[in-house]
Amino acid sequence: MTIAAVRLNHAVLFVADLERSLTFYEAAFGVEVVAREPRANAAFLRMPRSGNHHDLGLFGVGAQPPRQRGAIGLYHLAWQVDTIGELAQARATLVELGAYGGESSHGATKSIYGQDPDGNEFEVMWMLPRASWGEYENSAPIDRLDLDGEIARWAGTRTASELVPLDALDA
Incomplete structure (x- = not known):
């Protein structure tokens, strides 16, 4: 029997400096800190248009050597936007950051990559x-992504509502 999950609800990352990471995610995604847990040096973040309790958790663990790219573990997280213009x-x-x-x-998705x-x-x-x-x-x-060509073709086309009700996206 399989687990009847409907979606991935949130992600949690270990970070070296919690405040530095909060500053970054606030500047990059406009997240709101919805909860803090000082005993764990943790913060829980919600995206501005999310109906979720939290989308990302950050736990500050202090400076450590970075994990080598390609090592076992998480490769990346992917955040979906509603329009190609938002991409x-x-x-x-x-x-800018x-x-x-x-x-x-x-193919079915167009992607920009970044690093915290x-x-x-x-993504x-x-x-x-x-x-x-x-x-x-x-x-x-x-x-190769031809973003200008994709914008010319798909400008104004909203697709996140295929996963999230449109009224939640307009909030």
Whole structure:
């Protein structure tokens, strides 16, 4: 029998400096600190348009050598945006913060990559409308992202409502 999970609810990261990481995630994503647990040097963050209790937990553990890329463990987190224009804004924000790491097209998803102050990689992605996945239904290529071309094609198309009710996105 399998576990009847419906989605991944939140992620928790160990970070070297909790306050530095809070500053970064507030600047990058506009998160709200919804709870702190001083005994664990932890904070729990909610995205501005989330209906979740918290989307990200951060536990400050002090300076440690960074885990080598490709080592066993978490590779990255992916945050979904509603429009391709918001993906372009994410790129600009990450560039401004010195956190931009690259970009790619995975067919059904278009992605910008960044890193937090501890080197934890994350993805900001926009998903094509489900009805437009076509040949990408069961594939995930890694191709060059033509963000300007994608904006020209998909400007104004909202897709997060396919996962979250539209009224929650407008909040």
